[in-house]
Amino acid sequence: MAVYKKSYKGFSGALTPAWSRFLVLPRYSFARLFQSKFLFIFYALCFFPVVGGAGFIYAVNNLGFLQSFGINIGDAVKINNNYFLAFLQFQGALCYLLTALVGPSLVAPDLANGALPLYFCRPFNRVEYVGGKMSVLFILLSAITWIPGVLLFLIQSSLAGWTWMADHWWIATGLVLGSVAWILILSLIALACSAWVRWRIAAGALVLGVFFLGSAFGSAINGVLKTEFGTRFDLARLMAVIWGDLLRSDTDLGASAWDAWSTLLAVSILCVWLLDKKIRAYEVVKG
Amino acid sequence: MNPVIELAGLSVRFGQRDILKNLNCKLGGKTIGLLGPNGAGKSTLINTLLGFYEPVAGTARIFGNDIRRQANAIRQVVGYMPENDALIANMNAVSYVRMMAEISGLPAEAALERAHESLFYVGLGEARYRMLGSYSLGMKQMAKLAQAIVHGPRLLILDEPTNGLDPAARLRMIKMISEMRDSGEMHIVLCSHLLRDVEETCQEVIILKQGEMVHYSNLEEERKANKRFVEVETVGNDGGFAEAVEALGAECAPAGAGRWKMVFPEGVEMRALYRIAAERDLQLRRLNYRRDSLEDIFLKAMESDRIDRMKAAGAMHKNGHGKA
Secondary structure (H helix, E strand, O other): OOOOOOOOOOOOOOOOHHHHHHHHHHHHHHHHOOOOHHHHHHHHHHHHHHHHHHHHHHHOOOOOHHHOOOOOOOOOOOOOOOHHHHHHHHHHHHHHHHHHHHHHHHHHHHHHHHOEEEEEEEOOHHHHHHHHHHHHHHHHHHOHHHHHHHHHHHHHHHHHOOOHHHOOHHHHHHHHHHHHHHHHHHHHHHHHHHHHHHHHHHHHHHHHHEEEEHHHHHHHHHHHOEEEEEEOHHHHHHHHHHHHHHHOOOOOOOOOOHHEEEEEEEHHHHHHHHHHHHHOOOOOOOO | OOOOEEEEEEEEEEOEEEEEEEEEEOOOOOOOEOOOOOOOOOOHHHHHOOOOOOOOOEEHHHHHHOOEEEEEEEHHHHEOOOOOOOOOOOHHHHHHHHHHHHHOOOOOHHHHHHHHHHHHHHHOOOOOOHHHHHHHHHHHHHHHHHHOOOOOOOEEEEEOOOOOOHHHHHHHHHHHHHHHHOOOEEEEEEEEOHHHHHHHOOOOEEEEEEOEEEEEHHHHHHHHHHHHHEEEEEEOOOEEEEHHHHHOOOEEEEOOOOOOEEEEOOOOHHHHHHHHHHOOOEEEEEEEEEEOOOHHHHHHHHHHHHHHHHHHHHHHOOOOOOOO
């Protein structure tokens, strides 16, 4: 029907499958997010370490290439689990900053503008809404963590030989698992904070604060009580413990992998509870 | 006729407060008005029908779908325009309406086409690429209406649609509601505290007070029924006119200066009145069918509810139960 016909007419066409509708949210979110030049440039910069990492793997596997520049590293540098751990830690830090920038703008505007009833009066539930919003972060962060991590692993495998790949497959598994765990915890914290405070800027500050204040609080407990229990409040360190465990690094960070997994699981449950309380069409004031 | 909305003992409670109390009715009109003073439970009823609130007892059905078990099926066929601002300020109207259409299940291309159509339909065609945050209150109302109709719902729920509209915009909104009703493609539930809006558009009305349904009125039928009550203005010698009319079985009362009020019984045709006037060479200058306005109905409902409560309180007092 042409737009000049100003009479009401119903819709009788075919509908999209219900399961696919949560993907509408990331599409519109990306369109809005990348209107910001700052975010666009920052996100582009997040890929530089990947390019650098690929070049480094090539160079290490082609010592003749380095020697042509007069560099002789001998056996000092190897592409092993520690290399991928360093990659994961660096990209993980970028993820954290990116989440603080992007996360709050996903949910807070809907809550601040009272738009949730319009989503939920449609065949679209709260799980789909949260899933749709989380998928924005999942796609963005995956593209700078486990996807390039696995690519680097494959590059190394192709250069070092497939026996290397067979001996080190657990590195790829660790990269994927460690990245996904970090992305999930960051996404949940970002969504829960922005749902709670509803103000984008304050939510961004809160996301940063959860990690910084948690770290400071944990260090204070450790210092005062001469214990390592405070490490459980330092979410970034707990994640580093998990990465270290998955990538078989023997660095002692003051907590066991079990402690780290259980604490992060508890934080995730808390975030889900907060989202359950706040992501509703209307809040009910009981009395 | 299958009911559009069926309330079956529907009760909603927030904490210790009963918000809706045992609502029962079947509504099948093309346009259903929801009336009541502030705090009567109108918006709660709408939100419960949309599945936002869980009933503590009873249930409701929309097009036969139970709100407890078939919420998704209901939401697929319902469009909702909320009372409060519900717009995402940093989106333009086309993107916003299109996104809502896609969430309702329309494919992307159809959603874009329908978004343009809806925005033109509500009169925002020229402003459709502007950010919603820059819209006036009236434009925001229209944008909310556009998102409510974009997916072609079978039932449109409008919560105070004329709030904040200037007289011209209000008339446009009422005209659109009437047009949509007459299109035959959708039923409309109109929740408003403006009796005139409801009267102009609705066929059925329920009146809520303190969570209870105090009155149901089929305005269409009442309009037809009350056509027997007429006001007449005559010029000429009206001697014996009243007696002749009363001989038909009608009640007739003078209202001064050639004006009469008459109530005709069933079976008496208005032609008889013309005949009596012609026999007496009496000119009929004006003949109005009078009916109760919605305001009369609303006030009666409020008043009768108040009297019922007073009677109940009196009875309790007599029985010695009313003492604190």
